Amino acid sequence: MGWIRCIRDAEPLDTEESIRRYVRCQIFYLLGSTLFADKSTAYTHVKYLPLLRDFERIHTYSWGSACLAHLYRALCRTSRYDTKKMDGPLNLLFVWAWERMSCIALVSKQTLPPAKILVAMR
Numbered sequence: 001m002g003w004i005r006c007i008r009d010a011e012p013l014d015t016e017e018s019i020r021r022y023v024r025c026q027i028f029y030l031l032g033s034t035l036f037a038d039k040s041t042a043y044t045h046v047k048y049l050p051l052l053r054d055f056e057r058i059h060t061y062s063w064g065s066a067c068l069a070h071l072y073r074a075l076c077r078t079s080r081y082d083t084k085k086m087d088g089p090l091n092l093l094f095v096w097a098w099e100r101m102s103c104i105a106l107v108s109k110q111t112l113p114p115a116k117i118l119v120a121m122r
Helices: 002-010 016-035 046-052 055-060 063-078 090-100 114-121
Strands: none
Touching (some): 002 016, 016 055, 016 063, 046 055, 063 090
16 A cells, blocks of 8 residues: 555656546555455455446545445454454444444544534545
């Protein structure tokens, strides 16, 4: 993931193509670090690179469904008796638990300003 940040941060952003490269790097970084994270959090699988090839169609992909499927698969793998770590979009799981199981939340919804709740819901 470090080389993606280096490439992204070194991009000059002076042409349309350089902006597209920057955005592709940022999306690839988000895919590997947030949406489809693995246990190492240092690598992103190359299987996501073809998704960034057709830049005009990125917005048509069902990212939410894929993220939920990845989380479900991670939960299934975690339920094995010999598993020590969990991967997947854990932020999504934490927000869901905070929304649905208020008895285990460290901070109740009533004490948070509305702006903070909207960020979690997004």
